[in-house]
């Protein structure tokens with residue numbers, strides 16, 4: 001007798017790179033069996049007919065340090081409806097602020113890891129964190145990693161003119177020194193501006209990660225021979241290319257440039273934060289749908305949001321295997337075209353639009369959780385304001401109705 005059987009779904013296996021119709025059985029929070037389980041019984045059954053069953057998604061680039069960063073959001077409010085069971089905070093905390101992020105996330109329902117920012121104050125503010133090199137203290141970084149070895153899985157640094165001031169690539173050099181000192185990969189954010197992306201990429205080691213890889217910083221990809229050669233060289237050297245969509249890091253045209261050159265981004269992440277959650281990101285399945293829309297294959301897209309980020313950080317998860325935690329996501333795929341937009345508002349019609357139907361963390365179905373309202377200081381469009389108002393009204397209409405007809409109420413205190 002299993003705790004749960006998810007029946008008749010199409011299991012997406014990113015390790016075997018295969019799709020197969022299968023049942024999945026869960027007990028004690030672990031996957032116990034995969035295959036034809038007709039005739040087996042469980043305390044609960046979930047039909048996944050017509051749905052894809054994927055490993056719980058791993059989002060390599062998010063910002064979930066609420067109260068400690070300009071960017072932070074609460075992952076609990078999004079995980080249940082997006083399939084993301086492992087969240088990687090990408091540099092919201094630095095050596096001076098990681099203890100509080102560790103306290104905030106200890107014992108969390110979701111699996112949480114962090115990339116520690118090379119700037120010790122982390123992303124407290126919107127930008128400028130690496131303008132003063134005194135904040136980029138490798139010894140303090142290594143000491144913080146030693147305090148939180150399971151939480152911290154990499155180094156974060158942002159390279160763009162507003163972040164580094166006049167320091168050019170020196171913050172990246174510090175991050176690489178910190179990476180060598182701690183044995184951790186470096187994730188470098190590339191932004192548009194005066195710092196050549198080719199110079200940035202040439203410094204990276206195999207296993208280091210470039211995020212916003214299809215953002216405005218690489219708009220010259222294909223036409224600029226220096227940039228194009230540097231991207232290809234980094235890719236062939238084993239640098240990991242991560243989408244990191246965010247509010248300013250994803251252009252369809254740039255992503256299409258990669259695919260037309262035969263370079264498939266290895267990782268698809270959301271860069272979900274206060275400025276991207278109300279669009280254009282919304283959630284990781286929406287970002288995955290954008291890569292599907294420009295021609296990536298479904299198995300490649302699932303791989304890029306499961307086992308690929310797990311391997312990039314050397315963390316478990318991202319697979320559907322007997323004996324492993326039952327982190328699972330069920331997705332419906334809609335093929336009616338819907339508009340999907342990038343950070344400049346360029347639109348492509350969806351081909352396979354992923355919608356999450358259920359998310360399980362260690363075998364437990366994550367319950368619905370209402371989204372946080374946007375911060376009062378965040379400017380939104382009138383359409384965004386109206387949609388948020390409609391959402392609230394719909395919830396009120398649902399929850400203020402009596403749940404069932406009075407004759408369908410179970411009498412809890414029997415008449416004497």
Ligand SMILES: [Zn+2]
Pocket residue numbers: 061062063090246271
């Ligand atoms: Zn970010």
